[in-house]
Amino acid sequence: MSGETVYTGHLVTVNGEDISVRSSRNGSCYSSFELLRAKTSDSSELRLTAPQNLIVIDSIKSGKGRTLDNDFYSIVVKPVLDMIGYEHTVIKTKSHDTVSQIAKELNVNESHTVIFISGDTSISEFLNNLSTKSVFNSEQGKAELCILPLPMGTGNAWASSLSHVDPVQSFGKYIRGSLTLESFPLYRAVFPDDYSIVFFIIFSLGFHANMLHACENPELKKMGTERFRRAAETILQNYNLDHSITVEHSVGTYAYFALINTPNLELEYRPSPLSDALKSELHLLGYSSNLNTKKLTAKIMQGYQNKLGDYIQEDKNVTYRSFKSNFDIILNYPKDSPRHKFEICCDGTLINLLEHQRDDIYNKIHFEFLRHYSDFSLRVFHR
Numbered sequence: 001m002s003g004e005t006v007y008t009g010h011l012v013t014v015n016g017e018d019i020s021v022r023s024s025r026n027g028s029c030y031s032s033f034e035l036l037r038a039k040t041s042d043s044s045e046l047r048l049t050a051p052q053n054l055i056v057i058d059s060i061k062s063g064k065g066r067t068l069d070n071d072f073y074s075i076v077v078k079p080v081l082d083m084i085g086y087e088h089t090v091i092k093t094k095s096h097d098t099v100s101q102i103a104k105e106l107n108v109n110e111s112h113t114v115i116f117i118s119g120d121t122s123i124s125e126f127l128n129n130l131s132t133k134s135v136f137n138s139e140q141g142k143a144e145l146c147i148l149p150l151p152m153g154t155g156n157a158w159a160s161s162l163s164h165v166d167p168v169q170s171f172g173k174y175i176r177g178s179l180t181l182e183s184f185p186l187y188r189a190v191f192p193d194d195y196s197i198v199f200f201i202i203f204s205l206g207f208h209a210n211m212l213h214a215c216e217n218p219e220l221k222k223m224g225t226e227r228f229r230r231a232a233e234t235i236l237q238n239y240n241l242d243h244s245i246t247v248e249h250s251v252g253t254y255a256y257f258a259l260i261n262t263p264n265l266e267l268e269y270r271p272s273p274l275s276d277a278l279k280s281e282l283h284l285l286g287y288s289s290n291l292n293t294k295k296l297t298a299k300i301m302q303g304y305q306n307k308l309g310d311y312i313q314e315d316k317n318v319t320y321r322s323f324k325s326n327f328d329i330i331l332n333y334p335k336d337s338p339r340h341k342f343e344i345c346c347d348g349t350l351i352n353l354l355e356h357q358r359d360d361i362y363n364k365i366h367f368e369f370l371r372h373y374s375d376f377s378l379r380v381f382h383r
């Protein structure tokens, strides 16, 4: 377990003042922020163009949750937006539905910029609830919806894959106008009963999905990040990780099966180093059920060593394959197999495939590469 790190980062120079922030964090969780202001002789002016409809969504349960000391919006974002004269609306989430509700209510005729103070799940809830009523065949004519994900959750897979490693640094770059705005890919998983979910990070079966389902156990839920280690141990010891899955006519038996869009799943954990969060491409990362527990664990832990662009060598126990257009997967085991064999994790949403069967079909999932999802033209600030 890493200890508390305290550091100061420059944010912006404005109105003859140098604004910086002292942050204190433990792993991915921030315990405090302090805004520091000092007079400066630097008279350079910021060239600012206030965005239309700036909304800040503070998902207050993300990470370890907000306290008076780590309230990034009140301590940093609000004072700085006020200093530079950016009008904005802030929404501090009140319930599990707040983010979905905001997404549903956005006026599709106007452009918006949304700053998320959150982790991945809040952004997933937002994207899944955007208006998709009109049928647009292109991005032309759509209002823009620009997203800035400030990493204040637990995993922060999307933000860290887009080089947002620290909320202060990324907010500072946004204010100084030094981020790039680009469109980003989304995918849809469609189940036999036509239930579907849009995702942008990971869709998994087997070890990864089972571990996240196991973490929901109330006993484990209380344990912070320790719960992942405990859940992993339980699964490796007690579950048959032998999922026979057909992907595009190719059959494999996997202990670990993941379709991944982002290189990182956490700031320091990069299981799919050839992925690019801005590129429409899913990588299948699969580890065979032939690997014993020690070897499987070593493969999974390799994600802590991988560097961006590293190639993962395929062999009889490792699958690393890229997909750039729609495809199906089929689970080749009977409906009465243990329930955990149908457990899925999709960007943090936990699903059991058996709850989405239709007639005799219980084992097929269709993956769509979405070209013109939603009534907005979606963009993300990165780098």
Ligand SMILES: Nc1ncnc2c1ncn2[C@@H]1O[C@H](COP(=O)(O)OP(=O)(O)OP(=O)(O)O)[C@@H](O)[C@H]1O
Binding pocket: 059, 060, 061, 062, 063, 064, 093, 094, 095, 096, 097, 098, 099, 118, 119, 120, 121, 122, 123, 125, 152, 153, 154, 155, 156, 157, 348
């Ligand atoms: N006031 C609230 N009451 C209940 N649930 C809330 C409230 N505010 C936020 N939530 C929910 O808490 C979850 C926070 O998820 P988020 O992804 O932002 O953080 P995280 O889970 O810590 O990070 P990550 O997904 O990156 O691991 C979301 O499902 C959100 O809807």
